[in-house]
Amino acid sequence: MNNGQTKPGYNLQIGTENQFILDFGLFQTPSDPLTMIPFFNSFFDRYSKHPQTGVADAGYGSEENYRFMEEAGIDAYVKYNRFHREQRMHYVPDSFSAQALYYNTDGDYYVCPMGQHMERIGTTRTKTKSGYISKSSRYKARRCEGCPLRGSYFKAKGDRIIEVNHPLAEYRRKARERLTSEEGIEHRGRRCIEPEAVFGQMKYDMGYKRFRHFGLDKVKMDFAFFAIAFNLKKMCSKIAKAAKNGGNTTDSGVFYV
Numbered sequence: 001m002n003n004g005q006t007k008p009g010y011n012l013q014i015g016t017e018n019q020f021i022l023d024f025g026l027f028q029t030p031s032d033p034l035t036m037i038p039f040f041n042s043f044f045d046r047y048s049k050h051p052q053t054g055v056a057d058a059g060y061g062s063e064e065n066y067r068f069m070e071e072a073g074i075d076a077y078v079k080y081n082r083f084h085r086e087q088r089m090h091y092v093p094d095s096f097s098a099q100a101l102y103y104n105t106d107g108d109y110y111v112c113p114m115g116q117h118m119e120r121i122g123t124t125r126t127k128t129k130s131g132y133i134s135k136s137s138r139y140k141a142r143r144c145e146g147c148p149l150r151g152s153y154f155k156a157k158g159d160r161i162i163e164v165n166h167p168l169a170e171y172r173r174k175a176r177e178r179l180t181s182e183e184g185i186e187h188r189g190r191r192c193i194e195p196e197a198v199f200g201q202m203k204y205d206m207g208y209k210r211f212r213h214f215g216l217d218k219v220k221m222d223f224a225f226f227a228i229a230f231n232l233k234k235m236c237s238k239i240a241k242a243a244k245n246g247g248n249t250t251d252s253g254v255f256y257v
């Protein structure tokens with residue numbers, strides 16, 4: 001990058017359980033959300049089934065990823081970008097935001113803070129880089145002119161328009177319900193000692209910070225050998241530990257990304 005640092009050439013994704021590398025994927029995109037579906041498909045190709053549960057950080061919480069997991073029957077413990085803010089003890093949602101407005105499902109309209117109905121005026125379509133089309137509904141207030149709140153929180157010209165992605169809001173609601181359950185709290189706690197800990201051991205304990213080859217095929221081979229060695233080393237230390245404590249390790253069916 002002309003400053004002595006090298007630019008990452010590959011985005012490595014790993015999925016772990018009990019700190020064993022169950023699968024890995026190498027992508028040539030810097031964007032994590034776009035890697036999730038091909039990564040789960042790679043897991044399916046390897047094991048002929050999807051994991052029962054997928055746990056991932058907020059970077060993966062997109063509409064297409066939630067939808068894919070729901071359709072594949074994977075329990076999604078995947079955060080979204082506002083999740084941590086919402087969990088703060090003194091969090092108060094912005095009372096003027098679209099999420100805070102009353103929504104009438106039967107009539108498909110919102111009610112603004114001054115009690116006006118905001119009627120549906122259309123749909124916005126956006127296409128992600130993977131080609132997924134996301135639809136957001138648009139609602140418009142009838143008349144904002146002369147409203148005492150006009151200018152205090154809403155300064156644009158004309159009447160206020162809001163855009164709401166209903167499917168995404170519903171996926172987030174389900175994710176929030178899961179993530180705040182007893183099981184969800186446990187998964188959230190474990191995630192930082194699953195793939196993150198494995199990356200830490202790889203990079204800092206074992207010094208594996210750079211691939212030794214160029215080209216996707218060769219880099220895949222490079223990391224596959226490393227992953228086999230890593231898992232063997234982990235297995236030996238688990239067996240030794242289990243023999244010492246008389247305990248054993250079990251397969252929980254959880255895939256931490």
Ligand code: SF4
Pocket residue numbers: 112113114115116141143144147148149150151154160
């Ligand atoms: S500015 Fe418009 S949308 Fe906002 S409270 Fe007033 S009338 Fe309602």
